[in-house]
Amino acid sequence: MRSINFCCFIFLVSKLFYCLFPLRRPTINFVTKKFRFFFNQCNLGASTIGKTMKFPKTLLLFFCLIVLSGCHEDLDDVIKPATSLDIKNFIWRGMNEIYLYKDEVPDLADDRFSTQEELNEFLNTFSSPEDLFYNGLVAAEDDFSFLVDDYIELEKSLDGIRVSNGMEFGLRRYPEGSDQVLGYVRYVLPNTSAEEKGIQRGYLFNTVDGVQLTVENYSRLLEPETYTIGFAKKENGEISSTGETVILDKEEYNTNPVFIAKIIPTENAKVGYLMYNGFTGTYDSFLNDTFGLFKAENITHLVLDLRYNGGGSVETAVDLGSMITGQFEDEVFYTEQWNEDYQTYFEENE
Template identity: 50%
Template sequence: MKKYFIIPVLLLTLTFTSCFDDMDDVEQVATTAQINDFIYRGLNFFYLYKADTGELANDAFTSTQAKNQFISSFDSPESFFSFLKSDQDRFSLLFDDYIALENALGGISLNNGMDFGLVLYPDASGNVFGYVRLVLPNTSASDAGLERGVIFNTVDGTQLNADNFNDLLTPDTYTIGLATYDGTTLTPSSESVTLIKTQYTEDPVYITKTLDVGGTKVGYIMYNSFTASFDETLNGAFGQLQAEGVTELVLDLRYNGGGSVRTATDLSGMITGQFTGQVFYTEQWNDDRQAAYANNGLFTNVTRNDSPLNSLNLSRVHVLTTRRTASASELVINGLAPYIDVVQVGTNTTGKFQASTILYDAPAPGFSRSEANPAHTYAMLPLIFKTANAAGNTDYVDGLLPDIELEIDYSNLGQLGNVNEPLLAAALNNILPGPITPRRSATLEKELDVNNGLEIMVVEGF
């Protein structure tokens, strides 16, 4: 069964990834021209934006020799891939190590457990401070006692800035210098914490709880990645909410950059349940592939393992979002919008509505792992189709805009899952005005686009 992926922001100007290591023990003997030929064949066949690059047209070259000369004229696969990409493509990716890529897509990465953001100092110095968004259990960060809201501004004694943060935060072991921040001034402290990355598989269902707010039972789920191997865990979480009789739901996707499209479809069925068989999303491929490959994604009532969905049959859901909310998360918001009231709380999302698939150096149309050229370990994740909801909404390049806008107060993030945490409080206040007063704040700092690992959205069944 072929798997397709929708990838969130990984190639913005300031991006940090930590889960890919070169395979030093694998000898790559393929020539650059051979790898470039694979890239060309894959993009010529599947690329969503094929029409934007003249050299990818089926009649671009008068002879095979002319095409081969073009392919051989680039000195690296990376430069060739970059040349062929459309200017409107922010997300297609090329990797020189598909084994590490496969591990990352399976939720396995080197991780110290500190999920963080980076913010430019408000003094225009170019310096950067980090803040801890959340801490994963059973990791170096949790062992060290780090908590959400901790501020740091140095790594191994060096001040973080917009130019060096990627290099400083990449090593498997580093020491962060802690600081305090009052909303205006950052003050370094004498404390430091050493963090060590180890191989880690994250359970994306971070928090599940039922809140009693003014007599209304409100379910709260913080869900951080649409990871297929945890589908039954997610369904179990909804079973818990169902058993506890929730009548409202707050779905926290503020740090969820994507995952399985099938899981996104199932999650939407868990929230609802009354739309089985109706269109959740449609697909738009390039002109060569549309007729043969495009399918509608439909609401379902079972998981991929055929377990019945634990559905809440809601007509409204509140979704917490930030700029890190991407891809499969956006698919849930956009896909549900024609059917129920989706109240988005926070900031606008990433703007990722396209899907990708892993292509290996193998014959078309499969480009399969089983037939991959053993002479190298390159693979790519090109955009292959874009999604639209049942009402036709797509191309939200600036993200999905919130109904209730609330910026981040880095000096007082609040405790996740607590009714007084700002984003959750704003959602609860909209559900039942009065009991919870959301704290609104204006943020002058500029947060960098930083990603702590690879996050993906997988579409299956084609």
């Protein structure tokens, strides 16, 4: 992690499970939810060490006290780099407060440390904030939480803005169990370097900048803004290089999740096909226009392709369900589940 003045991290705070049985407005039960939440350093102040969790009725007063206590000095233009220990404390406190799998991580228990000194001693056993987060606090069953150090880039990505060369790909080991990695192109974004260079779905590649991809190096090799991929082919079950290469360049790109929307005429009906690659709220108008097209064409069947959809806005998922059908009005669309502390609070104050 580069030198930063604050830390931003995302971790699973609740679970969401929903199906496409739409409602105009869902009835919400606090049972399940898969949702990501991020903080910045000013959001969490006092430690919960040795104390019982304080819940939302007291949070407003709690945060007001923090704000008022800091009003005596204007620090807006004063850069105070956080120490590694500061960031570790911030991460621990945030996860101790609201992490979904808190009960699965003994070191996040409210009574785990009786003093700040004990907590600091524990935090200092980890070499970095990343080490603490991934190797000390993230539950084994958690495949969704991650740590970032640039919240601006994070916010852009949630709005569908990211740096890309347009080649959307997957990776797999080859042969099975080997450390070697093979890349395959899933699809190509329009008006990008990959489209310009003629990359197509199904292309294989196994080298970047002349180096064989492996489980250890693929992330580093594919990170630069410009790199050269080496194509591969599969013949008789064997993977080999073709000797062909192409240079790809990344640039900031606005990714419309409505990737393909079309009408497929059949003998007995009109079928609407939608390849939808992310629940991105900033593109809801495009989603609405797509269903306007489907309605105008009087489709009777719908194929909703979510193969490459990585998730996103719950509100957009609700809107999508409502666009598909409204016949399940007043039925539960999704339910939420939080950690035990918050779950109990919500159920008692529903």
